Amino acid sequence: AQSVTQPDIHITVSEGASLELRCNYSYGATPYLFWYVQSPGQGLQLLLKYFSGDTLVQGIKGFEAEFKRSQSSFNLRKPSVHWSDAAEYFCAVGAQTSYDKVIFGPGTSLSVIP
Amino acid sequence: EPEVTQTPSHQVTQMGQEVILRCVPISNHLYFYWYRQILGQKVEFLVSFYNNEISEKxxxxxxxxxxxxxxxxxxxxxxxxxxxxxxxMYFCASARPSGFYNEQFFGPGTRLTVL
Incomplete structure (x- = not known):
């Protein structure tokens, strides 16, 4: 069965510091992977996605993620965090059938301190 | 850019009442989904819908x-x-038909509060 784990429930970083949010997935074939961000009380905004090709994908707001098949990981990174990046981050996996559901991880809450 | 819209943004209802949450998917999309997120928890799949019938629930x-x-x-x-x-919070999503993976586009959500 497909599943997504995000080992860190909550992370606190200083503004300007680098960030890495971890994501591991379980899926039998090549997964389609996503990172979403959610500000309090708001909807889901897609940061980036991986379907195939280059394993390092660039997203919005200066985020990037690297797909590592050998580690079943899709970690999200940002070189310099801004206070406005404080939010909940969800990793998600989608399957290959055209109408299949997206499975979300439990989320990582990011706090940014000045 | 086309987007998925949802109404209302917030619905308050009494326990036992019926509610209808509405979504307008992107116009050329053919796959539709509902997800929900209990406060503080992850987003969970509810149902997918295609060709006027439920595909998975x-x-x-x-x-x-x-x-x-x-x-x-x-x-x-x-x-x-x-x-x-x-x-x-209930999220609607839609996806367009293609031979490749159908990326789902999510709406802003409807917050349902049952008293």
Whole structure:
């Protein structure tokens, strides 16, 4: 069965510091992977996605993620965090059938301190 | 850029009442979904819908829930008799047909509060 784990429930970083949010997935074939961000009380905004090709994908707001098949990981990174990046981050996996559901991880809450 | 819209943004109802959450998917999309997120928890799949029928539903989607595409533009989720535990954010999503993976586009959500 497909599943997504995000080992860190909550992370606190200083503004300007680098960030890495971890994501591991379980899926039998090549997964389609996503990172979403959610500000309090708001909807889901897609940061980036991986379907195939280059394993390092660039997203919005200066985020990037690297797909590592050998580690079943899709970690999200940002070189310099801004206070406005404080939010909940969800990793998600989608399957290959055209109408299949997206499975979300439990989320990582990011706090940014000045 | 086209987007998925949802109404209302916030719905408050009494336990036992029926609610209908409405979604307008992106116009050329043919796959439709509902997800929910209980406060502080992860987003969970409820149901997918294609060609006027349910493609898949989760264990959460019991007989109290139903979906409909009544007029070719709206996609609705009905909860027949709401329970306190139905309080959550409900997200609609849609995807277009293609030979490749159909990326799902999410709406802004409807926050349902059951009192």
């Amino acid at each position: 989760s264990e959460i989607f019991d007989d109290q829930f139903s979906v409909e595409r009544p007029d070719g533009s709206n996609f609705t989720l009905k909860i027949r008799s709401t329970k306190l535990e139905d309080s959550a």
